[in-house]
Amino acid sequence: MALKYDYTRLLVRDFAACYRFYRDVVGLSPSFGTEDDNYAEFVTGATRISLFDAAEMAAAVGS
Structure with missing residues (x-):
């Protein structure tokens, strides 16, 4: 079995700053x-x- x-x-x-970085600087398409989500x-x-x-x-995992 090959791992993928x-x-x-x-x-x-x-979150918003990281979203903009990956979209605007790195050039990835969401x-x-x-950027208003989590x-x-x-x-x-x-x-x-x-x-x-x-x-x-x-919050989701209680820590």
Whole structure:
């Protein structure tokens, strides 16, 4: 069985700034979410990068 790496999730403190960085500086097109959300995905060929607000993740897992 061959492993396939296709997804990275980054927990970020300043979601809107990170969203703009990946969209405007890196040049990725968002496939889900906006800078006003707390979750977004960017497709980079065969892989995806997602951004998730770190405070939202902490609340979701209770820490």
